Amino acid sequence: MNSSLKTNQFAIRSFLNQEFCQSLKKDWETIPFPTEKEESFRKFPISSIQWEELGFDPRETQIGIELQNQDSANLHVEPLLSETKQKEILDTIKQYLPKEYFVYLSILKASEISVFLCDGNFHLATESMFGDEPKFLFRIFYVPKGSSTQIQLKTETRHTTENLHLLTVFDVLIAESDSVVEILDEENFDEDLIQFRSILVLAKENASLRFHHFPFGGFRSKWFLLSHLLGKGGEVTVDGVSAIGRRNLKDMDMEMYHHADHTTSKISYKAIVTDKSHHVFTGNLIIPPNLKKVVAHQESFNLSLNKKARAEANPKLEVLAEDVSCTHGATVGDIDEEQYFYLLSRGLSPEESKSLLVTAFYGETIQSIGFDEETKQNLESSIHTILVGGK
Structure with missing residues (x-):
């Protein structure tokens, strides 16, 4: 792993990591392996994946039971947050943890929980991964109260054979009250990678978070973003551009869940497909009853450069409150x-x-x-x- 955030990065204490994983075991054992019958996987050909080629079969029921028995292998850095604060962060994550199979897999198989303390300076984090063996990441990006920061996150993979290989990632972005954070998230993958990635966004009172996503390469990618606007005045904006070719498939789900009055969310995403690639975008805005002065917008624009390339847009809204302003739109077309x-x-x-x-x-x-x-x-x-x- 390469990172210019070394002085701002540490691993969660081993015993806290152990406790966190142990607390998830019962839930983990009840979460079934996903199939195309599930709505979120109906466009993703998970049943056709040859797990033997990947050198790892996530359907094994005992995965995670014996894990996390080692101390951090890479991050021998004194934690920058107290043990009490670390536990508080993990408890918050558990409260909003998506009940998704590959989220739990990432947590239980990761060798450590990497924490990036984003406390007001410009940060650059780069994960460079080489080889064919399966890889599992669990990363937390924590922005303290009142901080203003930019995070440039780049994840790259390279390998030496023509075999398919696996990457599962669970990222958590926590923006405390009155913080301002902008994240540029870039993926540069080799053409034989199968990826499962989930991103959990927690935006508290008066926090402003902008997330830009730019994925390039890869073979198959299932990508989730779940954002919770937890405090009054919170704002979350997600945008980006998928540019995919060859036989690549990128299947994206984004969800904005409003929990408080006077919150604002926006999804504005674009996809460009060529060759025989396939892009799927599904967006969902969730506004429960009795909220006031909520503004939510969702749009998906898709451009196809080849008749054999496909792009799909599936906007959804679950609006149960009245004093809100919500819009959505989607386009799919050629030049x-x-x-x-x-x-x-x-x-x-x-x-x-x-x-x-x-x-x-x-x-x-x-x-x-x-x-x-x-x-x-x-x-x-x-x-x-x-x-x-x-x-």
């Missing part, structure tokens, strides 16, 4: 033929015309990111390389 032929008529080549239209589709999302220009240019270059070739 606009009129715009394309107009650019050709102005002397641009087919490649240049296509490149301009694709850039226009995702450009606004990249420009809205509050990071430096070099970072934005690198994101744009990655998207171009996958979809229309390098500049």
Whole structure:
């Protein structure tokens, strides 16, 4: 693992880790292995995965029973938070823990619980993983009360054979009261990776959290984001661009759950597919009864560059309160033929015309990111390389 957050990173105390895992055992034993019959997995071909090739079969019922008997292998750093605070964080996570099979698998199989204390400076965290063996991560990004921070999180995989390999990740983002946090989350995966990742967002009173997601590469990816707006005045915004090609499948579920009055959420996500790739977006806004002055917006825009590529958008709303403002929208389409032929008529080549239209589709999302220009240019270059070739 490589990280410039070394002075701000530590592992949860081993005995707290043990207690946390032990407390999950009963729930773990009742959570069935997912199948395509479940709504959240109906588009993901989990039954066709050859677990033998991955060198790990998560359907084994005893997984997790004997785990967490070792101290942290990598993070021999004095914890930056007291044991009381560490336990408080774990108790909070347990309260909102998604009852999802691969969340529990990530927790129980991770060698440690990595904590990033994001206390007001610019942070860069990079996970670089090599080899074919299965990998399991459980990471907590904790933003203290009143802090303002940016987090640039990049996860990369490389391997040496043509075998499929497995990565499961559970990330928790905790924004305490009155904090302001912006996260740029970039995935750069090799073409043989099967990934299961879940992200739990907890935003407290007057916290403002912006999460930008840019995934590149991979073979099969099932991705969940569950956000809880816990305190009055909390705001959570999620956006990003999926750029996928070849035979890649990315199946995404995002959920915004409002718990308090005067909370605001927004999902604005774009996907661009080419070759024979397949992208699925499912969004859900949940507003229980008796909440007031809630604003929630959800939109999904999808662009297909090949007739054999597919993109799907499934917006959902569960609004049980009256004093709210909610909107949603979704589009799926090809490059606009009129715009394309107009650019050709102005002397641009087919490649240049296509490149301009694709850039226009995702450009606004990249420009809205509050990071430096070099970072934005690198994101744009990655998207171009996958979809229309390098500049």
